Amino acid sequence: MLRKVDKHSGIPAYLQIVNMIKSEILLGNLQKGSQLPSIRDLQVIFDVNINTVIKALEKLKTEGYIESEQGIGYFIKKDIDVEESVIKIIRECVTKLKNSRIDYHTSMLIFEEVWKNE
Amino acid sequence: MLRKVDKHSGIPAYLQIVNMIKSEILLGNLQKGSQLPSIRDLQVIFDVNINTVIKALEKLKTEGYIESEQGIGYFIKKDIDVEESVIKIIRECVTKLKNSRIDYHTSMLIFEEVWKNE
């Protein structure tokens, strides 16, 4: 689930980290109240500098997704309720798209454009 | 279709421009052989510096989406065939999601995570 940042995507690493953790929370893979790996472990997991991890975690804190305790760790604060039906819709869509052998980036581009213009 | 760049999204402006033009081509809104607005017009449309426009257009050139002619303009080179069925799948998904009142960013996060992990 949590994985190396893509350093060639052009998307700032700290944002990739923010998005990865957010979506894990949204999907229920990171549960309310549970503890995240330590900063120094996350540094290895994401393959970035410690400051980049901190920048991402601070942003998630500001947005209310996590909280921290000195000397202990970071914890998932709230799992924003995402209706199971929404996840189901997206799962079905992704399955269909993968069967169409269309690639991820093209799908995302079309998805974005369709969303913003229709 | 072509619109102002979002300067608070964190995504580099030149990449937003690249993606916007790409998806317009993919969706068939920018047709093969047709001419893009001039660099100085695009500068106004996207609300960025001229160098940022040039950076985006150079990238699109490198990737084979457009070509340029000195003193004349930029032209759409090829429209990568996207099956109409794929666009239909995405349109239906977006419609359902909008009816669920889920927001764009959350949808994209879930979409990305589901794609990469299932």
Next chain:
DNA sequence: TATACTGTTATATTATTATATAACAGTATA
């Protein structure tokens, strides 16, 4: 030919992002 469009190239400056590295401070436990 003169003008007004095109794309192209260049320089300098600022802000953001990411890195390396170090040190400090709170917590738990042998």
Next chain:
DNA sequence: TATACTGTTATATAATAATATAACAGTATA
């Protein structure tokens, strides 16, 4: 208490992204 984990703060450096601005060069047309 000593140790080894946690988070926190700080400084310096480099790479990237974005800006402002200017000048050069090709094309079309009045």
